[in-house]
Amino acid sequence: MRILMIEDDAETADYLRKGLGESGHVADHAATGPDGLSMALAGTYDALIVDRMLPGLDGLTLIKSLREQKVPTPVLILSALGQVNDRVRGLKAGGDDYLIKPFAFSELLARLEALARRGGAEDAVATRLMIADLEMDLLARTVRRGGRKIDLQPREFRLLEYLMRHAGHVVTRTMLLEGVWDYHFDPQTNVIDVHISRLRGKIDKGHAAPLLHTVRGAGYSLRAPS
Amino acid sequence: MRRANLIKSSAFRLTLLYMILFGTSVLGLLAFIYLSTIAVIDRQTEDTIDAEVRGLAEQYREQGLARLIEVIRLRSSIEGQDYYLLTDPNLRPLAGNLSAWPKEAEGAKDWVDLTVTRNSKGQEVSHDVRAQLFTLSGGYRLLVGRDTHERTNIRSIVVKALGWSVAAAVGLGLVGGIVISRRMLRRVEHVARTSQGIMAGDLSRRMAVTGSGDEFDRLATSLNAMLDQIERLMTGMRLATDSLAHDLRSPLTRLRGRIELALRQPPQAARDREALADVLRQAELALSTFDSLLKIAMAEAGVGAADLRVIDLAAVARDAAELYEPVAEEAGIRLRIETQGGAMVRAQPELLAQSITNLIDNAVKNTPSGGEITVAVGLSRSSVTLRIGDTGPGIPAVDRQRVLDRFVRLEESRSTPGAGLGLSLVAAVAKMHGAQLHLGDAGPGLVITLIFPIAASAHDSAEWRAVTEA
Numbered sequence: 001m002r003i004l005m006i007e008d009d010a011e012t013a014d015y016l017r018k019g020l021g022e023s024g025h026v027a028d029h030a031a032t033g034p035d036g037l038s039m040a041l042a043g044t045y046d047a048l049i050v051d052r053m054l055p056g057l058d059g060l061t062l063i064k065s066l067r068e069q070k071v072p073t074p075v076l077i078l079s080a081l082g083q084v085n086d087r088v089r090g091l092k093a094g095g096d097d098y099l100i101k102p103f104a105f106s107e108l109l110a111r112l113e114a115l116a117r118r119g120g121a122e123d124a125v126a127t128r129l130m131i132a133d134l135e136m137d138l139l140a141r142t143v144r145r146g147g148r149k150i151d152l153q154p155r156e157f158r159l160l161e162y163l164m165r166h167a168g169h170v171v172t173r174t175m176l177l178e179g180v181w182d183y184h185f186d187p188q189t190n191v192i193d194v195h196i197s198r199l200r201g202k203i204d205k206g207h208a209a210p211l212l213h214t215v216r217g218a219g220y221s222l223r224a225p226s
Numbered sequence: 227m228r229r230a231n232l233i234k235s236s237a238f239r240l241t242l243l244y245m246i247l248f249g250t251s252v253l254g255l256l257a258f259i260y261l262s263t264i265a266v267i268d269r270q271t272e273d274t275i276d277a278e279v280r281g282l283a284e285q286y287r288e289q290g291l292a293r294l295i296e297v298i299r300l301r302s303s304i305e306g307q308d309y310y311l312l313t314d315p316n317l318r319p320l321a322g323n324l325s326a327w328p329k330e331a332e333g334a335k336d337w338v339d340l341t342v343t344r345n346s347k348g349q350e351v352s353h354d355v356r357a358q359l360f361t362l363s364g365g366y367r368l369l370v371g372r373d374t375h376e377r378t379n380i381r382s383i384v385v386k387a388l389g390w391s392v393a394a395a396v397g398l399g400l401v402g403g404i405v406i407s408r409r410m411l412r413r414v415e416h417v418a419r420t421s422q423g424i425m426a427g428d429l430s431r432r433m434a435v436t437g438s439g440d441e442f443d444r445l446a447t448s449l450n451a452m453l454d455q456i457e458r459l460m461t462g463m464r465l466a467t468d469s470l471a472h473d474l475r476s477p478l479t480r481l482r483g484r485i486e487l488a489l490r491q492p493p494q495a496a497r498d499r500e501a502l503a504d505v506l507r508q509a510e511l512a513l514s515t516f517d518s519l520l521k522i523a524m525a526e527a528g529v530g531a532a533d534l535r536v537i538d539l540a541a542v543a544r545d546a547a548e549l550y551e552p553v554a555e556e557a558g559i560r561l562r563i564e565t566q567g568g569a570m571v572r573a574q575p576e577l578l579a580q581s582i583t584n585l586i587d588n589a590v591k592n593t594p595s596g597g598e599i600t601v602a603v604g605l606s607r608s609s610v611t612l613r614i615g616d617t618g619p620g621i622p623a624v625d626r627q628r629v630l631d632r633f634v635r636l637e638e639s640r641s642t643p644g645a646g647l648g649l650s651l652v653a654a655v656a657k658m659h660g661a662q663l664h665l666g667d668a669g670p671g672l673v674i675t676l677i678f679p680i681a682a683s684a685h686d687s688a689e690w691r692a693v694t695e696a
Contacts, residue, residue, distance in 0.1 A: 084576050181549060184576055187583045194552040
């Protein structure tokens with residue numbers, strides 16, 4: 001992926017560039033709002049990382065002007081402002097996701113990959129999701145693996161749907177809490193792990209090739225056996 | 227300086243304006259009275275002259291010029307307010323109490339105003355006279371007039387009254403203006419002095435309220451309420467920053483110690499990696515502690531209290547319980563959910579959800595296998611009650627208040643992970659939402675009750691908004 005970082009803190013930018021490079025992505029860097037805006041308008045990027053507080057032009061105004069000029073590149077907002085209102089304002093301005101500083105790099109990477117994928121191939125209102133022999137009918141709200149029906153609770157269904165929509169990519173616990181439960185905080189106990197292991201019990205048990213994998217130190221990934 | 231203040235004060239200006247208005251209306255009133263009185267007097271004078279003239283005309287018509295002269299002489303001999311003069315065509319006086327045909331009446335016709343000088347008790351006195359002129363057959367001329375000193379008197383009375391009332395209006399206005407504006411200025415100055423004191427740093431000062439319930443009292447009361455709120459926020463923020471600084475010191479010190487320890491030892495890849503992983507974990511812990519503290523501080527200070535929404539507490543509680551259901555099941559605990567519909571409360575959804583998950587989290591950690599946790603939402607006419615009960619060891623009555631403080635962890639729970647901030651957040655969120663928080667004995671176990679004031683249903687609140695915003 002080609003990624004543009006608009007971030008005024010040189011150290012953060014450097015750390016991000018290294019991390020993204022190691023993950024096989026190419027990252028350009030702009031240190032001010034106006035530079036960032038012109039680079040975002042000129043270049044073709046798969047995703048943008050935009051800090052909220054930038055010299056010259058603040059992040060939200062930058063995103064607004066991008067959207068006014070019909071630039072659809074997905075934007076991940078980075079911010080030290082973590083209040084609910086701040087997040088809502090960021091998404092309203094045209095941001096696609098919001099990550100509060102400080103963050104774990106694995107979290108940033110997972111969200112960025114999810115965003116870039118969504119920006120690239122927006123699956124036109126799919127009614128059926130499929131990974132290997134696991135299929136989900138979004139209209140009938142049924143799940144089958146290898147043709148056999150699997151009974152899921154409504155929340156388990158949404159959890160699996162989220163994982164299937166992000167199939168092949170790492171999904172973090174925080175992403176699941178936000179995407180499935182709409183919780184923007186971390187419960188103290190790691191409740192997500194238990195939900196995942198339950199789900200795993202339902203979809204992988206009795207099958208030779210597991211689909212739901214734990215990615216150490218990052219989260220989970222649903223993918224077809226290679 | 228003080229005088230300039232006085233004149234610049236709006237009270238003084240207002241008084242001045244009233245003074246001018248009052249003066250103008252007095253002037254108008256007097257002018258009206260004067261003009262109406264004059265008109266009446268003039269009409270009376272003319273009526274009297276008319277009557278005289280009619281009498282004289284009758285005598286002349288019936289008995290001729292000689293009789294007219296005789297009558298005029300007779301009437302002139304009576305000292306009074308009437309003036310007569312009859313002359314021949316050459317204006318030589320034939321009869322009457324005027325010595326000569328007056329100059330003012332030479333070219334005039336009909337009505338004329340004259341000034342006549344009369345010798346009265348050895349003194350020359352001038353009189354204002356209104357007179358009617360006639361030319362009789364044969365060119366004889368007749369003047370019949372009447373003294374109009376009453377009119378002059380009235381005028382002087384009115385002028386005098388005018389002078390006095392203007393003087394009175396100005397005097398009263400000035401004195402009143404000064405007194406009123408001084409009083410107001412004193413109170414304004416008090417407000418100014420108090421706010422200067424507050425700006426200088428003494429946030430505990432307040433405006434004096436006299437108890438009269440006037441505009442100044444109302445102003446002072448709302449200013450005081452605003453100051454109370456500011457002080458509350460300031461105190462909250464100060465407490466927050468103080469405790470943040472204090473509370474973050476220990477995890478950061480631990481972190482620093484861990485790094486130092488690792489650096490003192492000779493390099494060894496495996497051990498260094500382990501140290502790094504440990505440092506990362508510690509840093510994450512410090513960050514999450516920081517987040518919790520910030521949230522608690524903000525909730526305590528009431529930040530975000532402005533964007534509360536009407537939400538269904540039962541739905542929030544069900545979601546939270548559902549999130550913990552698998553964890554509870556794995557721990558061998560039965561999680562029961564009992565909710566009632568219509569449990570609407572005004573709340574900040576995220577903070578409310580986090581508080582409830584904190585409570586359920588605590589309950590799950592403290593309940594032994596085989597136990598039971600109950601999450602119940604009930605409602606009465608005026609309140610919505612959230613009850614979370616467990617069958618764990620409970621909290622001794624003496625510790626129930628203490629556990630709400632930051633970083634307090636009871637001896638029994640030292641073995642489980644946590645920073646001791648969960649209940650502090652719940653307490654802060656309860657305070658922010660105007661909810662009562664009770665910790666009780668479930669015999670056995672702990673029961674935590676949160677009582678929220680009930681909010682009108684969404685439909686009602688829309689109506690209410692319409693009313694309040696109109």
